[in-house]
Amino acid sequence: MDINVLKEMLPILLKGSIMTIELTVISVILGSVIGIFISLLKLSHFKVISKIASFYTWLLRGTPMLLQLFAFYYGLPFVGVELDPMQAAIIGLSLNSGAYMAEIIRGGIISIDKGQFEACKALGFTYMQTMKRVILPQTFKNIIPAVGNEFITMLKDTSLVSVIAMTELMRTAQLQLSATARPVEALFITGVLYLLMTTIFTTIFGGFEKKLSVY
Numbered sequence: 001m002d003i004n005v006l007k008e009m010l011p012i013l014l015k016g017s018i019m020t021i022e023l024t025v026i027s028v029i030l031g032s033v034i035g036i037f038i039s040l041l042k043l044s045h046f047k048v049i050s051k052i053a054s055f056y057t058w059l060l061r062g063t064p065m066l067l068q069l070f071a072f073y074y075g076l077p078f079v080g081v082e083l084d085p086m087q088a089a090i091i092g093l094s095l096n097s098g099a100y101m102a103e104i105i106r107g108g109i110i111s112i113d114k115g116q117f118e119a120c121k122a123l124g125f126t127y128m129q130t131m132k133r134v135i136l137p138q139t140f141k142n143i144i145p146a147v148g149n150e151f152i153t154m155l156k157d158t159s160l161v162s163v164i165a166m167t168e169l170m171r172t173a174q175l176q177l178s179a180t181a182r183p184v185e186a187l188f189i190t191g192v193l194y195l196l197m198t199t200i201f202t203t204i205f206g207g208f209e210k211k212l213s214v215y
Helices: 003-042 047-062 065-079 085-110 114-122 127-142 144-164 169-180 183-214
Strands: none
Touching: 003 047, 003 085, 003 144, 003 169, 003 183, 047 085, 065 085, 065 144, 085 127, 085 144, 114 127, 127 144, 144 169, 144 183, 169 183
């Protein structure tokens, strides 16, 4: 292993890691919004709506993310829709994250005691008021560990977007490997950066969990 090669590669791979973090944050935020919407639809008393939402989670969780990315980037042009790598990556990652977040949030909602739903109903709250003011705030507190796990998983899964020419950390490492023919250094730094990022965000979510548990 050549230290000089490591020094030359590090700044370039750091830029790739920044893109990885950006993709992860955007995808999980959008996925959370999608997840809230889908989870509420799955809990709907209208069977048709519930079935549609269940089909969404069944489809997105039951097929590989790599296949979904291929579908958005390589498949959509055949129906007249062309996306650049960034757009395809964000859409693919967000929709996939949304399916998992929907199940996480749904699990959090049904874990809330039914008596709270009945109390809100007795007070004259509408369904949306009950969710917004009483149920969802408690749900978010309970699902922090699961959301943290989803974030870490998504952070690593962003490496899949390298197959659609999205230049994040893994793609940058591949380019450096090809340009320098130094696989050991490129893979070593990439592995260290992934470990560093996952450790930092695991610590952050652990801090949130401890802080919320006090209340």
